[in-house]
Amino acid sequence: MPAESADPSEPAVLAAERAHLAESRAALRRMREHAEGLSADVAADWVSKQFLESLLDQRVEALADHPDTPLFFGRMDRGGAAGSDLPAVMYVGRRHVHDGDEGRPLVLDWRAPVSRAFYQAGPADPMGWRLRRRFGFQAGELTAFEDEPLDGGGTRPGTGPSRILTDEIERPRTGPMRDIVATIQPEQDVIVRADLPRSVCVQGAPGTGKTAVGLHRAAYLLFTHRERLSRSGVLIVGPNRAFLAYIAAVLPALGEVRVEQATIDDLLGPPLGDEPADVAALKGDARMAGVLRRALWLHVRKPEEGLVVTRGAARYRLADHEIREIAAALRGTTRYGSGRAAFAQRLAHQILVRMERRGEAPDDRVQDQVARSRPVKQVLDAVWPKVSAEQVLHRLLSDADLLSRAAKGVLDEDEQAALLPARPARSHRSARWTAADRALLDELNDLIERTTSLGHLVVDEAQDLSAMQLRALGRRCATGSATVLGDLAQGTTAWSARTWKEVLAHLGQDGEVTELTLGFRVPGTVLDFAARLLPHVAPGLERPRSLRPGAGALTVRRVDDLAAATVEAARAALARPGSVGLIVPDARAGAHAAALEAAGLEHEVLGPESPGTGRLLVIPATLAKGLEYDHVIVAEPAAIAAAEARGLARLYVVLTRAVTTLAVLHEDDLPAELAEP
Known part of the structure; x- marks a missing residue:
C-alpha cells in the first residue's frame, strides 16, 4: 500500500521523488529538442536523405512525453553486496532518459538487462x-x-498484494488498451x-494479460535486437480491425512506432463470399496442403513432341524422352515458378551441349537467347505452363477429375463432393473467394514463389485460426520466430485448435507452451461464474484463478x-467511473441500440x-474477443450460446470481458451449463 502519512519522512520522500520526475521530464524535453534539431542534409544522396529523415521523425515521435503517462513507475536501491558496475539507485520507466550534459541516466528503459531485477528480484533472490x-x-x-524490502532487512507496510499494483490494475479505462509495463509479474516477465x-506459446486464461505480454515481448525484442529486426520486421496479427485499434496505442506508448499490425484477412485478402x-x-x-501441391504439379505434362532449335543453318534437336527426363528431374524439387x-x-x-559437339563455342549469352527463343517457349508452355494460384484453385474446385487425382488417398469421396460447389464460377476472375479459399490461395502462391519471411511474428487469438491459415502465418516467420497467444477455451470457429502442439506444428515452429492461470483483470467472482463452462468447452485446461476476489462484482x-x-443497467454503470460494454447477441444489437437511443443514452x-471511442458501447457477441471494459452488461446468455456451433465458447468469452463489474440479464433460462456446479 502507499506509504502511510503517519511517517514524518513521507512528505520529504515525495518531494524528492517529484523533483526527480521534474528533472527527468526536462531532460526528455531536451532530448526531443536535440532530435528535432538534427538534419538529414548530411546524407550523400536523395534516397539516403529520405531514409534518414524518416529515422529522425521516428526518433522524435518516440521521445514524446505524454503528461498523463508516468515517465517512471519504479525505483531500485542497491544492496551492499551488489557489484560496483550497478548504479546505487535505478529508476525504471517506459524509455531511457539521460542528462544531456553529463550523460547521467535519470530513467532506465524497462527492457534494459539491469531492469530485469525490478520484475524478478524478491527476498529469496x-x-x-x-x-x-x-x-x-x-x-x-x-x-x-510504496517500499518493499528485498534483503530481509525490514517489513513491507501492510499485508497482502501491493496496493499501488492493485490500484493500477483496477484503474478505470476508456479508449484503447494501456500498456502493463508497471504491473508485469515475474511469470509474465x-x-x-x-x-x-x-x-x-502462451495459453492464457481470461484476464491473465497474455495479449499485453505478447505486445511487450515485441517491444522488448525490438529494443534488444534493434538492427536485426529493423531489417526483417515485426508483425502483430489480431482477430479483427476493432481488436487492432484497441491495442494500437500500446507499442507507441513504449516508444515503438514501426511495428506493423494486420488481421489474417489483411494478409491473405478479404473474403468475398461465404x-x-x-x-x-x-x-x-x-490435408489440403498435400492436395494443393499435387494439383499444382499435375499441371506439368509429358511432352508430345521433341524440341528443334535453328541457329543459322544448323538445327539442334532434343527428343521428347530427353525433355521428359529434364522435367522429371526438376518436378517437385523446387517451387513451381523457379522450376x-x-x-x-x-x-x-x-x-x-549439342552446339559444342559441333565445334562451336557458345557462352552464357547464347544460352539465355536459346532459353527465350520461340521453340523453347512453345515447349515450356506445353510442358510446364505458367499458372496463377487463382487458376489452379478454380480448376481444382470446379473440375471433379482434377480434384479426384489430386485428392486420391487424402480425401474420401464425400469430402471431395463437398468441395465441389453446385454452381462454380465461370472463371477464376469471377470467383467469390471465401476466407478459407484465401488460405488455400496463399499456400499455392508459396508453392509457385517463396513467401518473404519476417524476423518475428506475434499472433493473438491463435486458437481460432485454421491449420491452413496457421501455415500461411508460419511461412511469414519461416526464418524468424513467433509469439503465439490464445486460450483454447475461447475457440469459437469451426476449426478451432484443440491443442497448442497442433498449432505450433502447423506454424512450423518449435516452441514451449507456458500456461498463465492467475488473472489480474477479471474479478474472482466473475471468473468463477464463467469457469462453470470450462468442462464443456475445454475440459483439459486448469481452472483459472484471480488475484482479486471481486466481492459484489457479479x-x-x-x-x-x-x-x-x-x-437501466447501462445508466447505473455510467454513474460509475470507467468504460461500459453492453454485449448482446449479434442479431439483437440494433434493437438494444434503439432502446438506448430512446432512453437518451449516448x-x-x-x-x-470501428473500435468505438465512447464510454458506452453496444458490442455484438462475435466482436467481444480480446476486448475488456470496466463494467460489462451481458444480455440473454442463452441466445448467445445458441447462435453458433461453439456458442458456449463464445459465451465464455463474453462473460470474461469485465474488469470491475459484470451484470448478466436474461428473460429466458440460463444455459444449463451455467448452473451451480
Missing part, C-alpha cells in the same frame, strides 16, 4: 538489490510510493524476455423486460472496422 519502490500516479502527478530465436461451416473447416484442414525458369535454362543448356438477474433492464455500436 534480491539479485543484489536492497529495496524496490513503486510509485502511484494520478493524471501524471506522483502521489504516493520471463515470457517477455525470452530470447529472439525462441518461439513462445460458405457452410463444414466446408470451410474441410478447406482449413492441413519453370530452370526448365527453360536446362533445355537451352542441352542445345548448347450480479445475475432474471427480468421481465430485457430492453428496459439493459437501459452510445456507439462496435463494428468489425
Whole structure:
C-alpha cells in the first residue's frame, strides 16, 4: 500500500521523488529538442536523405512525453553486496532518459538487462538489490510510493498484494488498451524476455494479460535486437480491425512506432463470399496442403513432341524422352515458378551441349537467347505452363477429375463432393473467394514463389485460426520466430485448435507452451461464474484463478423486460467511473441500440472496422474477443450460446470481458451449463 502519512519522512520522500520526475521530464524535453534539431542534409544522396529523415521523425515521435503517462513507475536501491558496475539507485520507466550534459541516466528503459531485477528480484533472490519502490500516479502527478524490502532487512507496510499494483490494475479505462509495463509479474516477465530465436506459446486464461505480454515481448525484442529486426520486421496479427485499434496505442506508448499490425484477412485478402461451416473447416484442414501441391504439379505434362532449335543453318534437336527426363528431374524439387525458369535454362543448356559437339563455342549469352527463343517457349508452355494460384484453385474446385487425382488417398469421396460447389464460377476472375479459399490461395502462391519471411511474428487469438491459415502465418516467420497467444477455451470457429502442439506444428515452429492461470483483470467472482463452462468447452485446461476476489462484482438477474433492464443497467454503470460494454447477441444489437437511443443514452455500436471511442458501447457477441471494459452488461446468455456451433465458447468469452463489474440479464433460462456446479 502507499506509504502511510503517519511517517514524518513521507512528505520529504515525495518531494524528492517529484523533483526527480521534474528533472527527468526536462531532460526528455531536451532530448526531443536535440532530435528535432538534427538534419538529414548530411546524407550523400536523395534516397539516403529520405531514409534518414524518416529515422529522425521516428526518433522524435518516440521521445514524446505524454503528461498523463508516468515517465517512471519504479525505483531500485542497491544492496551492499551488489557489484560496483550497478548504479546505487535505478529508476525504471517506459524509455531511457539521460542528462544531456553529463550523460547521467535519470530513467532506465524497462527492457534494459539491469531492469530485469525490478520484475524478478524478491527476498529469496534480491539479485543484489536492497529495496524496490513503486510509485502511484494520478493524471501524471506522483502521489504516493510504496517500499518493499528485498534483503530481509525490514517489513513491507501492510499485508497482502501491493496496493499501488492493485490500484493500477483496477484503474478505470476508456479508449484503447494501456500498456502493463508497471504491473508485469515475474511469470509474465520471463515470457517477455525470452530470447529472439525462441518461439513462445502462451495459453492464457481470461484476464491473465497474455495479449499485453505478447505486445511487450515485441517491444522488448525490438529494443534488444534493434538492427536485426529493423531489417526483417515485426508483425502483430489480431482477430479483427476493432481488436487492432484497441491495442494500437500500446507499442507507441513504449516508444515503438514501426511495428506493423494486420488481421489474417489483411494478409491473405478479404473474403468475398461465404460458405457452410463444414466446408470451410474441410478447406482449413492441413490435408489440403498435400492436395494443393499435387494439383499444382499435375499441371506439368509429358511432352508430345521433341524440341528443334535453328541457329543459322544448323538445327539442334532434343527428343521428347530427353525433355521428359529434364522435367522429371526438376518436378517437385523446387517451387513451381523457379522450376519453370530452370526448365527453360536446362533445355537451352542441352542445345548448347549439342552446339559444342559441333565445334562451336557458345557462352552464357547464347544460352539465355536459346532459353527465350520461340521453340523453347512453345515447349515450356506445353510442358510446364505458367499458372496463377487463382487458376489452379478454380480448376481444382470446379473440375471433379482434377480434384479426384489430386485428392486420391487424402480425401474420401464425400469430402471431395463437398468441395465441389453446385454452381462454380465461370472463371477464376469471377470467383467469390471465401476466407478459407484465401488460405488455400496463399499456400499455392508459396508453392509457385517463396513467401518473404519476417524476423518475428506475434499472433493473438491463435486458437481460432485454421491449420491452413496457421501455415500461411508460419511461412511469414519461416526464418524468424513467433509469439503465439490464445486460450483454447475461447475457440469459437469451426476449426478451432484443440491443442497448442497442433498449432505450433502447423506454424512450423518449435516452441514451449507456458500456461498463465492467475488473472489480474477479471474479478474472482466473475471468473468463477464463467469457469462453470470450462468442462464443456475445454475440459483439459486448469481452472483459472484471480488475484482479486471481486466481492459484489457479479450480479445475475432474471427480468421481465430485457430492453428496459439493459437501459437501466447501462445508466447505473455510467454513474460509475470507467468504460461500459453492453454485449448482446449479434442479431439483437440494433434493437438494444434503439432502446438506448430512446432512453437518451449516448452510445456507439462496435463494428468489425470501428473500435468505438465512447464510454458506452453496444458490442455484438462475435466482436467481444480480446476486448475488456470496466463494467460489462451481458444480455440473454442463452441466445448467445445458441447462435453458433461453439456458442458456449463464445459465451465464455463474453462473460470474461469485465474488469470491475459484470451484470448478466436474461428473460429466458440460463444455459444449463451455467448452473451451480
